[in-house]
Amino acid sequence: MPEPLAGARELVDDLVGDRAAEWDRSGEIPDEVLRRLAARGLLCAGVPADFGGLGATSAANGEFTAYVGSRCSSLRSVMTSQGMAAWAIQRLGGPRQHAMYLPELAGGRLAAVAFSEAEAGSDLSAMTTTIEPDGDAVVVRGRKVWTTAAHYADVIVVVGRYGSGAAAVVVPISAPGVTVRRVPLPSGCRAAGHADVHLDEVRLPADAVLGGGQPLMLLVTTALAYGRISVAWGCVGILRACLDAARRHARDRRQFGEPLARHQLVGRHLANLLTAEQIATRVCEHASRGWDSGSPDMVIATVLAKQVSAAQAAQGAATAVQVLGSAAAHEGHVVERAYRDAKLMELIEGSTEICQLILADHAVSMAA
Ligand code: FAD
Structure with missing residues (x-):
């Protein structure tokens, strides 16, 4: 059976190229980019094949979301919205509505x-x-x-x-x-x-x-589950982009006669970034495994993934800026964008505090 996301990264590379900073400055992703990705079903790759979608697992869609997030958080945000709309229709709609809306979203319409x-x-x-x-x-x-x-x-x-x-x-x-x-x-x-x-x-x-x-909150929780896991994987992408930029810079830039990476305090930043990327990846993998197996813990696992990944991304992006110094102080630099984008991930799909309240309730209700 062909892998549903085969060629997807290459298409993203082709369409995004080095234009993410330009889109960030202009505030606009070209319509053609969104339409081409949408027409391939890539903005909501989890839509089942029965409804004209790619039927990607949460794990595969998550890794793809991280890839898009490492290139352009704005594009990843559009992807999260599209996926969340499709998920809401899938979970809340009946067979007639599935047939009416899902093939359209998997085939090029934007939501x-x-x-x-x-x-x-x-x-x-x-x-x-x-x-x-x-x-x-x-x-x-x-x-x-x-x-x-x-x-x-x-x-x-x-x-x-x-x-x-x-x-x-x-x-x-x-x-x-x-x-x-x-x-x-x-x-x-x-x-x-x-x-x-x-x-x-x-x-x-x-x-x-x-x-x-x-009930309102049940409906909201259902729809937000997709948003949370998608944002969490997007944060993994932010961390990967930051780690990549920071390690390259620390290897290439010399101060006091040595590469920055040789200075132990800079090395500690790199170790922290690697740790952050690994923590976020593991917690997202855990949530996606639960999603793919239909585990009853899926909802709480997505809250945990979003909470951990957003916090790691916000801290990790700040760390990356520190490693790059003035090199990251240019508007549109990958790390500078990450710093601004990551902070917003702590506010959306349930802010840090709201996720903490959900996790606290869960902790209290856990069996001894
Ligand atoms: P407030 O609710 O006013 O909260 C302000 C602060 O108080 C936060 O730190 C919050 O955690 C804290 N706080 C509030 N209540 C409590 C409490 N009980 N205990 C402890 N702390 C608390 N909305 C959509 O519907 N669809 C979207 O696609 C969407 N995209 C967004 C994208 C971005 C970039 C942003 C910034 C927002 C987006 N939103 C969207 C809105 C987003 O969901 C809300 O901003 C978010 O829920 C927080 O609400 P608020 O901004 O009104 O902050």
Whole structure:
């Protein structure tokens, strides 16, 4: 059987080349790059073959996500959004919706996922967006913020209140009442297409609703599981890029008559970076193994992977900047971008503190 991700890295090398810094500065990934990757199913490679996807395992998709993340965190962010949208549809939708949406996402259409609102960041239970049935249609009203990839997306999976519970709804960007406004000058992942999304009386067919009536936090946890494991693998990529840049620089640059790597305090930085990359990789591999085997511990393993990898990436990127010195003080340098991008990974898909609260609850409920 052919390996579903055969040739994927080469295509990424070809399309990204040395342009990640340029995209970071301009805040834009060329449409052609996103469309070519999307058309190959690579932005949501976990979509099963039955729905026109590549059917990659979480482990294989994770390693590919890390590869993309090592090249360009903005592109990796778009990939996370696409994968999360597909996952939400797969988990929350019925057979008709699978057939309607998944082949499109695996075949070139671009998607984003909108949970957050101005007053509902960490506390998504404060969400006020509503999805209201109206005859054979639904009407969506709300204001979403910071939706990654919304600038590029054809559809946005919007989470909102539905009766006494919650639902997700697949909203085409072209639907009357949808307005997408870019977040100006984000500090990192600048080309990831973050945007605020306004939904003013958006009328859609009722079969655009996914998972209607589920408890809000259950629905959010389901969708976020994919986002967390994808971000975690993206952080592995950031660490690999930082380790690579730092070790090359420490070998080539000489100070006090010796390569930097020979100075033990610099060597300690390299050892810490290698350790960080290995820790993040192992915790992601563990989560992906659980994902691929359908382990009941999968959800907590993804939280752990995201928490550990984001912390290691933020610290690791800072360490890499230290090793490179002024060489990393140029806007757009791989390590300088990593420093800005990695910090944001501690804020999203459940901030460090929110992940700690989840892990603390888990620790308390563990059998003795
Ligand atoms: P707040 O909730 O106001 O939190 C501020 C600080 O307080 C944080 O450190 C937080 O951990 C801490 N805090 C809050 N509550 C507690 C508590 N109970 N205990 C301890 N500490 C607490 N949203 C989407 O829906 N879709 C996306 O695609 C998306 N992409 C994003 C991309 C980027 C780059 C960014 C920056 C944000 C994105 N978001 C997205 C929004 C993101 O999910 C929220 O920013 C995040 O949930 C944190 O919410 P907040 O920014 O409102 O911070």
